[in-house]
Amino acid sequence: MLKLNFTALPAALDAGVAIMAPVLGFTRAADGVAVTTAAEPGGPLLVQTGPAGPARIVYPTQAAFFRGLTALVQGLNSGTPVDIKETPRLQTAGLMFDMSRNAALTVAGLEAMLIQSARVGLNAALLYMEDVYAVPEYPYWGYQRGRLSQAELKAVDDFGAALGIEVIPCIQTLAHLLNPMKWPFMHAIQDAPGILLVDDPKTYTFLRHIIAAASAPFRTKKIHIGMDEAHDLGRGTYLDRHGLVDRTEIMLKHVRQVTAITKELGLHPIMWSDMWFEAAGHGYYDPQTQFSDQLKAEIPDVDLMYWDYYHDDETFYEQMIATHQELGRPVSLATGVWTWNGLAPNYGKTLATMNAGMVAAKVMGLTTVFATMWGDDGGETPFTAAALGIQNFAEQVYHQSVDSDRLAAAFTRYQGKKAADYLALDQFDQLPELTPANPEATNPSKIVLYEDLLSPLFAANTAKVDLLGHYRTLQTQLQAIVDRGQAKAGDQAVFVFYTRLAAVLVQKLAVMAAIRAAYTAGDRTAMKAAAAQLPALRTAVSAVRDAHRQCWFALYSPFGWEVLDVRYGGLLSRIDTVAWRLQQWLDGTVSSLAELDEPQLPVGTVTPASIGRGLYTDLASVSKISGV
Known part of the structure; x- marks a missing residue:
């Protein structure tokens, strides 16, 4: 582990350095790399390492010191010389x-x-x-x-x-x-x-x-x-x-x-x-x-x-x-x-x-x-x-x-971290068919996750975009990030969650399309094959819930998660009911499924920038989620 020897470090910085040392990966030691520090209020942040003499950090504010310390440690660990001069533009x-x-x-x-x-x-x-x-x-x-x-x-x-x-x-x-x-x-x-x-x-x-x-x-x-x-x-x-x-x-x-x-x-x-x-x-x-x-x-x-x-x-x-x-x-x-x-x-x-x-x-x-x-x-x-x-x-x-x-x-x-990895997360809601930068804040990933398997509310809105192809590509991209070992940067849990989310979106879209095609064609053999995909979807929903829960409990109070349990639980329960309804049709208990016979009407206005957006209650059902 990197060793640093701060010369004349102000006492006001001691507690912060102690916090940041294990985060950045260094210890303080007399035989470490010499680092001089100096406060210069109103001046620039200077961070410099070189082949001769000690490293130095000149900082305008205490917060800027820790930015400088982060850059210094990164440079020393990577063997890259550091020569930074930047002045905060805002107080x-x-x-x-x-x-x-x-x-x-x-x-x-x-x-x-x-x-x-x-x-x-x-x-x-x-x-x-x-x-x-x-x-x-x-x-x-x-x-x-x-x-x-x-x-x-x-x-x-x-x-x-x-x-x-x-x-x-x-x-x-x-x-x-x-x-x-x-x-x-x-x-x-x-x-x-x-x-x-x-x-x-x-x-x-x-x-x-x-x-x-x-x-x-x-x-x-x-x-x-x-x-x-x-x-x-x-x-x-x-x-x-x-x-x-x-x-x-x-x-x-x-x-x-x-x-x-x-x-x-x-x-x-x-x-x-x-x-x-x-x-x-x-x-x-x-x-x-x-x-x-x-x-x-x-x-x-x-x-x-x-x-x-x-x-x-x-x-x-x-x-x-x-x-x-x-x-x-x-x-x-x-x-x-x-x-x-x-x-x-x-x-x-x-x-x-x-x-x-x-x-x-x-x-x-x-x-x-x-x-x-x-x-x-x-x-x-x-x-x-x-x-x-x-x-x-x-x-x-x-x-x-x-x-x-x-x-x-x-x-x-x-x-x-790598910017390209995080920009991949933008692709959950940035479809290639829509205006770049998602100016209307459309949220197709949330729509697909929560809308109904049999009577998806936004199906008419998304009919002309390749959601399945898009999320398949994204799933592959995110899996590559996970496989590369982002855990070294402390991000593994986040990318595991998003990789599993992409997988659920792919599986859900595929089974929805298969169910509707089989029902429209009156093909019971195809419907049996579609229904056979539901247990795997159920497993995938459970997996994304577990990964999401891991991210949540690392940051947040347990109070509040119960709401997401209700949402994920609703998805799981709905899969069970859909399997039951499809079996009713397959064995002739019912001759038609009203959920699939209902026409798919557009919701709101579809534009080149948006296929729509909504909160959970807007997506899961047209019926009341709660209230009188």
């Missing part, structure tokens, strides 16, 4: 981890993601926690949701601080609270579903408790208070009490009261910016929005975070940032690593939107950026599958622009 940059869509990161999972952040030199992290942090006054807050205790969050904060990462709580203080509102203690403070009742004293008692609990474990005085997408604000209980009131007035009243709480607690609030645009009577992404002078004057002291992971035009971002800046409050950008497309990351959309947004942020003089990693519809995509998007974000922080060659080289240097 604060980090990842936002969605912990509220069932996939709640454990302490170990958070530490793994913070280590990944440190490797690439990011100095901040947002923990998006709707109801997954303990609040002493409310025992049902985060109940069976994987909530973290204040002691656990403090441990995460200590871990981040050792790596130079500011860990910031990101909560909700207006909307996106539908899940906890199932509990009776919140019924009295609900306006519309998921939205708090503005201007009720009980609401602000509640908010003071949750803000205090969310902020207490952390060193930082920053807190993200949410406030986004409150579309039905003032349209429920508030409307009953006060009549129809302009949403701008309601927003201003609420934000004033919430920021008064944060001021009382000595906190610096940040909020999503979209509701100011909606309150002004415009859609969020309208750069022509005009804010009144009165609104500009009345918005309280709160920073604004502009979230946008949808546009790929740098000029658009520049215009939107300029519009935000008219409000006279500090503005930051939240771009996205598309972990919420479905089962696999959408790298095409990630790279197109992130590169445009990040370049614009630098042009417009922003100092703070985050890359969101949402987990819509159950957190099906493991965050570890997003490694290439994380690297791209970091390269945008340390360089003015990033091309594919720079990204691939950096990915190997800082994470020991």
Whole structure:
């Protein structure tokens, strides 16, 4: 193992070096390679090795030191000289981890993601926690949701601080609270579903408790208070009490009261910016929005975070940032690593939107950026599958622009991974017949996995694309990655999961086609052959579930996985019922199968960019999954 001898290493770096040593593969020893270190705030990151003299790292921030250390170790281990000079273009940059869509990161999972952040030199992290942090006054807050205790969050904060990462709580203080509102203690403070009742004293008692609990474990005085997408604000209980009131007035009243709480607690609030645009009577992404002078004057002291992971035009971002800046409050950008497309990351959309947004942020003089990693519809995509998007974000922080060659080289240097391997994951939802980069976020892999074997809802949409051929090619590609031994890079579990997923998609498409062809032809011999494929499909579904479960439990709380068990269990049970139904037809118990007689109608609008997309409830059945 590589030995390093740091000369005059600052004590502030000791704990972080101890964390990173086993990760990067080195030990500290007096007879190791000599490494000098020097802090140079505001300067560039310099990393150099050479044939004569010690190696050296000159770093502008603590986080940049660990980026430099990662590059140094990689160079020494590979025998490749290192000569790096790069200056961070932004003061604060980090990842936002969605912990509220069932996939709640454990302490170990958070530490793994913070280590990944440190490797690439990011100095901040947002923990998006709707109801997954303990609040002493409310025992049902985060109940069976994987909530973290204040002691656990403090441990995460200590871990981040050792790596130079500011860990910031990101909560909700207006909307996106539908899940906890199932509990009776919140019924009295609900306006519309998921939205708090503005201007009720009980609401602000509640908010003071949750803000205090969310902020207490952390060193930082920053807190993200949410406030986004409150579309039905003032349209429920508030409307009953006060009549129809302009949403701008309601927003201003609420934000004033919430920021008064944060001021009382000595906190610096940040909020999503979209509701100011909606309150002004415009859609969020309208750069022509005009804010009144009165609104500009009345918005309280709160920073604004502009979230946008949808546009790929740098000029658009520049215009939107300029519009935000008219409000006279500090503005930051939240771009996205598309972990919420479905089962696999959408790298095409990630790279197109992130590169445009990040370049614009630098042009417009922003100092703070985050890359969101949402987990819509159950957190099906493991965050570890997003490694290439994380690297791209970091390269945008340390360089003015990033091309594919720079990204691939950096990915190997800082994470020991191959860009081509991770770009293969993009192929789950990037079909060759559709627009490159998947701009409409179509998710055919999720469609195929969850749609019905006999009456697939999206069959008409996919009729003109070669799904079977595409996933066969992808399965072969992914199997080659697994066979090559990605375990050395710590990625084996992720690629085993995705290889098995591709195999399931291939088998399911093949058996669906065989069943329909046999039924259409009235060929019982062919139907027997098709039905004989169902046990193998059942085995394959079990195998992908097991591999997915392995990835999940490496990062996330066990609470939340039960939802995916229900989904996989539904697939397994449906295979059993399909086998039974086919046997009924084969032995003449029934003369027809209504599921196969039903015409296949298109769903939505099929375009050159999309064959459709959906959440689980949109794909598994037209019938109600739950509800009255």
